[in-house]
Amino acid sequence: MAASDVIPESLVQCLSDHSQSSQSISSVTYFPNNSSYTTVLHSYIRNLRFMSPTTPKPSFIIAPTHVSHLQASVICSKIHELEIRIRSGGHDYDGLSYVSAAPFILLDMFNLRSISVNIDDQTAWVESGATLGELYYRIAEKSKIHGFPAGVCPTVGVGGHLSGGGYGNMMRKYGLSVDNIIDAQVVDVSGRVLDRASMGEDLFWAIRGGGGASFGVILSWKIMLVAVPEIVTVFRVEKTIEQGATDIVHQWQYVADKIHEDLFIRIVVLPVIERAIGQ
Template identity: 55%
Template sequence: MKELVSILFLLLLALLVSISNAKVTKPNVGNFLRCLRYRNSPGIPITEALYTHNNSIFASSYFSYTNNKRYANPNNTNLIAIVAAKHESHVQATVVCAKSYGVQLRIRSGGHDFEGLSYNSYVPFVILDMHNLRSITVDVSKKKAWVQAGANLGELNTKIAEANKTLAFAAGVCPSVGVGGHISGGGYGNLIRKHGISVDHVVDAKLVDTNGNILNRATMGEDLFWAIRGGGSASFGVILAYKINLVKIPEILTVFKVNKTLEQGGTDVLYKWQLVASKLPEELFLRAMPQITFGESGEKTITVKFYAQFLGRAEKLMAIINKSLPELELKREDCYEMSWLNTMTFWMNYPVGTPASVLLNKVAGPPGLFYKCKSDYVKKPIPKEGIEKMWKTMLKFNNAFMEWNPYGGVMDRIPTNATAFPHRKGNLFKIQYFALWPDANATDTHLGLMKELYDVAEPYVSSNPREAFLNYRDLDIGSNPSGETSVKEAKIYGSKYFLGNLKRLMETKTKYDPDNFFKNEQSIPPVHVMYNFFNNEQSIPPLRAM
């Protein structure tokens, strides 16, 4: 009997190895490039959008939308080409040819992927760059807009403001962030407490699927439409455009920024902020931003910067703050009344009065700094001793900050499964940790410090799982190698990004991309994907800093 079991086990082992090896396709680079040229679009040649290492503008094309210097590597020999699509047919051709010839696809819109997954891989790959597809059409009468994936938030906000001063889109404030990645990961912004996040206002989409077909909401089905709103569209297809609802805002808003150093009682004010920020009127978004600063004599300290945006006038804002957070000592001269579009320049720290045209400045590479980002969700106030422990580690950096972004308001009323984005009710605020440095030699030191800061925060944040925000991509919480996908590993990072929505995301992936063509180090796997346990020592290493 034991011999029979052994024989059956060996047969099963051989079968599994055979299946695993059968799924490994060696890329045929020459055929891939010939395929692209063969599927040329009449009138808009794909050759005009195709850049290889032999092209004189290859490096500039690569750098133009490459944000993190840790991963900037135009000489990566695995990078076969960049397709800077100028027409939807270029996207279709790239998908079909990459799938046919075993080339991995990386999709880039704005280049703000914190871990460089949109422009890097350790297996042969092509960058599908969407930045030329940036059309925006606003329908004021219906309070809707179509926006292509390659447009950025600065362009979108400007276009909406040109059409109507009392309409806006619930999204982030960094103008160079690409719409495609921002929305598909959730789209957090300063209208969250009044209007929710970006995916709560997506009503239709155009997507290229694994077979190169262009689908809309009606043809893709509700499961896939649900998944691409917060589940990361790069696991399911290539977003061409989103149709979005616009929300009503007043013509005049009020903003302020008040700084409190540790010496000025910044820790006490921040502790009180935790108790009130999520309970303030929905029209008020009050961010706390602890940041490393230096005094006149060069001494290092932490300044907690409080940024506010209020959908109303200054007098009403003053009354709310002086009642709920008098410790902030807000003065009328701290408050500025301005249009919605001009608040974007305020959030980007431009001087008050800076023309909003700066929001249309294009990103120009190469990136100047190395950086690392992490995230947390907080369910109950962090005690002062916990905050002070965080300060102790934070002061070891030279250039670092945290953003404590408040929740509450409408987010407490939207079900966690309304979209694939799950982080809704029960959060007081979300933390973004961010460190920057100019020298590659300092990378290991700063990554170690970020881990230390993250460990210090662990007792005070969400747990089982420790939640994370997909748009603040972080490979430390779990990742697969570039060319492999383990369901076991995917469940580790997937449970943190998607909580209870992960199961439905995996089922949707299985239905729409069973061969797992659309993948990266933190993608959603099909339910049936098998990890190659039999070749562990020779597997491709995880993506690391370069």
């Protein structure tokens, strides 16, 4: 089924039959003839190469607001032989969360982005559609001495990031994001909602690094917060090759793993755009 094809009424009915929310699934489903379809599709495309007219488009987009919308999407796409692409922050470098050669629907997680921080037991539940920046902000609202080890870019989505590993400025001290996840809620291929106890340790291990979309739709994650100092010092040094950048990169490799774990040094290699002569 291409994006331009007529959607069978039986598919629409199937989605409705399997949804048990006060908000109907049809109100969060965008067909190509809907005026919001293109805006919704484009809003989380972070790689503009995949925004061209020739990029394959989803038959329709569902932006669930309730777990039963996820279950209905999984069950009905299976019946109607449509692939599912799951998108959280849309930062996949290859557009894997919103492009497919086969007919597909897009499950867009942006409505499922709630974050609940519990400082008493130093944990938080975060839904996959939240961004890392939102997560950091909600933790900081509750406590200046707690944080979570994850990526540097605030617009990266929790869904893709936590299911892929997640490294950032605190990785020397606390490891990857996945080292600090203690539970998750997943909708599996049969539409069942599973948590860590019911999914078992093998699946729980796989979704923390194996890429979530291979195993199901991850609705939310329970994370352990980590201790951070109230004041953190950050500095940045920029050097060109002429100023000895090569030596710095060379030396860094000998000290990076030996310095104190509270110190994280990141090297970013960037091209310098030469100014035209006379400018």
